[in-house]
Amino acid sequence: MTREEVQDYIREHATDYFTRDKSGKGYICPICGSGSGRKGTGITENPKRPGHFSCWTGCFSNADIFEIIGLKENITDFNEIFNRACAEFGVFPDSGISFSDRPKPKAKATASADNSSANFREFYKEARNHLEETEYHRGISLETLRAYWVGYVPEWTHSKDTAKHITPRLIIPVSNEGYLARDTRKDIPDDEKKYAKQFEGKKGIWNMKSISESQQPVFVVEGEFDALSIIDVGGMAVALCSASSAKKFLEVVAQRKPKLGFILSLDNDDAGQKAKATISEGLKNLEIPFCVHDLPAQYNDANEFFMTNRTEFEEWCERGFSTFREILRESESQAREEFENESAYSDLGNFLQKLKKSREGLAIPTGFSQLDTLLDGGLYPGLYFIGAISSLGKTSLVLQIADNIAKSGRGVLFFSLEMSRNELIAKSLSRLTRQLCGDNTRLAKTTRGILRANFNPAEQKIFAQAVKEYSGYASNIFISEGVGDIGVGEIREKLDRFIHFNEGVPPVIIIDYAQILSPANEKYTDKQNTDKNVLELKRISRDYQIPVFAISSFNRENYTEPVNMASFKESGAIEYSSDCLIGLQYAEWDYQDKEKEGDHKRRVRERLELIFALQKQGMPIDVECKILKNRNGAKDRINFKFHSMFNLFEEAE
Numbered sequence: 001m002t003r004e005e006v007q008d009y010i011r012e013h014a015t016d017y018f019t020r021d022k023s024g025k026g027y028i029c030p031i032c033g034s035g036s037g038r039k040g041t042g043i044t045e046n047p048k049r050p051g052h053f054s055c056w057t058g059c060f061s062n063a064d065i066f067e068i069i070g071l072k073e074n075i076t077d078f079n080e081i082f083n084r085a086c087a088e089f090g091v092f093p094d095s096g097i098s099f100s101d102r103p104k105p106k107a108k109a110t111a112s113a114d115n116s117s118a119n120f121r122e123f124y125k126e127a128r129n130h131l132e133e134t135e136y137h138r139g140i141s142l143e144t145l146r147a148y149w150v151g152y153v154p155e156w157t158h159s160k161d162t163a164k165h166i167t168p169r170l171i172i173p174v175s176n177e178g179y180l181a182r183d184t185r186k187d188i189p190d191d192e193k194k195y196a197k198q199f200e201g202k203k204g205i206w207n208m209k210s211i212s213e214s215q216q217p218v219f220v221v222e223g224e225f226d227a228l229s230i231i232d233v234g235g236m237a238v239a240l241c242s243a244s245s246a247k248k249f250l251e252v253v254a255q256r257k258p259k260l261g262f263i264l265s266l267d268n269d270d271a272g273q274k275a276k277a278t279i280s281e282g283l284k285n286l287e288i289p290f291c292v293h294d295l296p297a298q299y300n301d302a303n304e305f306f307m308t309n310r311t312e313f314e315e316w317c318e319r320g321f322s323t324f325r326e327i328l329r330e331s332e333s334q335a336r337e338e339f340e341n342e343s344a345y346s347d348l349g350n351f352l353q354k355l356k357k358s359r360e361g362l363a364i365p366t367g368f369s370q371l372d373t374l375l376d377g378g379l380y381p382g383l384y385f386i387g388a389i390s391s392l393g394k395t396s397l398v399l400q401i402a403d404n405i406a407k408s409g410r411g412v413l414f415f416s417l418e419m420s421r422n423e424l425i426a427k428s429l430s431r432l433t434r435q436l437c438g439d440n441t442r443l444a445k446t447t448r449g450i451l452r453a454n455f456n457p458a459e460q461k462i463f464a465q466a467v468k469e470y471s472g473y474a475s476n477i478f479i480s481e482g483v484g485d486i487g488v489g490e491i492r493e494k495l496d497r498f499i500h501f502n503e504g505v506p507p508v509i510i511i512d513y514a515q516i517l518s519p520a521n522e523k524y525t526d527k528q529n530t531d532k533n534v535l536e537l538k539r540i541s542r543d544y545q546i547p548v549f550a551i552s553s554f555n556r557e558n559y560t561e562p563v564n565m566a567s568f569k570e571s572g573a574i575e576y577s578s579d580c581l582i583g584l585q586y587a588e589w590d591y592q593d594k595e596k597e598g599d600h601k602r603r604v605r606e607r608l609e610l611i612f613a614l615q616k617q618g619m620p621i622d623v624e625c626k627i628l629k630n631r632n633g634a635k636d637r638i639n640f641k642f643h644s645m646f647n648l649f650e651e652a653e
Helices: 003-012 065-073 078-089 121-128 142-147 190-195 224-232 243-256 270-285 302-308 310-340 348-359 369-374 394-407 421-436 447-452 457-471 488-501 526-544 571-577 597-616
Strands: 043-045 052-055 151-156 167-175 178-183 197-201 218-221 237-239 262-264 290-292 382-387 412-416 477-481 508-512 547-552 580-586 621-630 637-643 648-651
Touching: 003 065, 003 078, 065 078, 121 151, 121 167, 142 224, 167 224, 218 224, 224 237, 224 302, 243 270, 262 270, 262 310, 270 290, 290 310, 302 310, 369 621, 369 637, 369 648, 382 394, 382 526, 394 412, 394 421, 394 477, 394 508, 394 547, 394 637, 394 648, 412 421, 412 488, 421 447, 421 457, 421 477, 421 648, 477 488, 488 508, 488 526, 508 526, 526 547, 526 571, 580 597, 597 621
Parallel strands: 218 237, 218 262, 262 290, 382 547, 382 580, 412 477, 412 508, 508 547
Antiparallel strands: 043 052, 151 167, 167 178, 178 197, 580 621, 621 637, 637 648
8 A cells, every 4th residue: 555545545534533423413523522512513524525624613624634633643744643643544554455445353462363354454553552562673673663563462372373372472564464473582492483483364575565666776685674674774675575475576576667676685595595596587577677685695684684783784785775776877878778779870871771772773663664653663661552442453453563573583472362373373374365465355365264274276375475474484473372371470481481592582572462361369350450460561561671562452331432541441550551552443433523422423333334344345444543652752643454354454645
């Protein structure tokens, strides 16, 4: 429980401090006694400001519980008022654990606490009142012991001790639900020495709130007295309570996020050194600053050192702070260096090298001169998306670009998540037959015609020429086919293999299409998976400095609308992460001047009828290619003639 949480708790339960007056409507004033008489009004709570009270005889007006306690006890220092309030309400700000609302035991200092209640607040409060009845303080000042609610019970027995062995005990709270009871006798019988330190209730890390609240590095020690010894000389410390609690300590640290870091000073026995090794490794993994500051060899623990020579102990603690500050300076120096490495100046050399490579032809031409002009020479390292409605030729255009890149001698990794390898090869050969036959289009073969392999002699001749031309660059195209089993991980793996077997020269990546990549997480929504995959594709383009070209589907509501960024299905990450966004649409698809929505839809339907008629006749259709986003170039449009029957795109004049 933090100090602020304690204050809130006390204000919330402020009425517990007062006694009801006879009317039952108010409370007896603890200062003037008003409300105790037959007609006394007493004090009442402000309905608009809960936790604030007014005395109707004028003792105080709209005062909260802390102000009232200060008036009653004639105290002006708030810290002293706060400590007095904690004692009254049995709240312990150093426990680090929020209090339960279950009933609390009314334990006596001469008995064991009732472990069944799982909250020892009242027991701690009573035991603290008896602290001065023992001299067993292990050299630690009463002020420090009281601050951490250490108490004393002259007659104590463990709740599980059926024989009821009664011994005097120092009570050291670890939390509201557990404490250490330490036998204070000078001469403990040999058969009872193993019971000299007994834990009651739940075990935990002592003073764990300091992990997140301390303004100085925190010593990590094994015993509570070790920690109190360091605190008594001005430091801050937590105690594991047992060397076996090293992993539990790391769990607490991971949750509480320390402000600075830790100084490890575990016991000099085997168990302490093993705990030190475990914590050191864990703090490294958590990237939390720490240093190891071992105790002098002649002392087993910090409290023994403290009791033997307090002056040397203080000097030893100060050396621990110095060692930690040095570690922190080294860490900050490394962090500064890493930060400065991100400056534009530090990367200027790499930038100039990239410019040199750019002059040497970094751009990879698509084979379409007008498109290359818009793209400032072709494809650069980055993430490209192309989208269109169904059957408008997305795959055909990208496959034609892939073939053009392969012709130039550059490798292409084509990940086909919808079509088979044979279908893609047939599409390329179909296009080549159309280009080779010239005006005699009857000799050209469709994709289906090629897969059926039913040719007359003239068609066979054209097909043989197409195969010969395709063979000249097909060795540069690698087609991976898959249905739901290819994800970004598989793409990275295949990319690494390609680079390894091709003398370090990376390929162009093409994905058909993004929305059916294997999901990053089966529990994600479609949008979350698409966003994650898009970000990973962007990372691939950046890490390998290559173009990644992905096809995207469109939202159905955009099928009859002009293409725009919102057309792209699951478009969030696509819109923001892509370097270049390309959209295909039928010609004359945009709204005309002052055209209303209804008129536009009517005109679009008429154009679709015309387009379908042209396609049935084997005629080319007009397609517009819009550059919707171009991070490093122009945004404009070009026109294509699309021979859909033969998978061929030609730039229009």
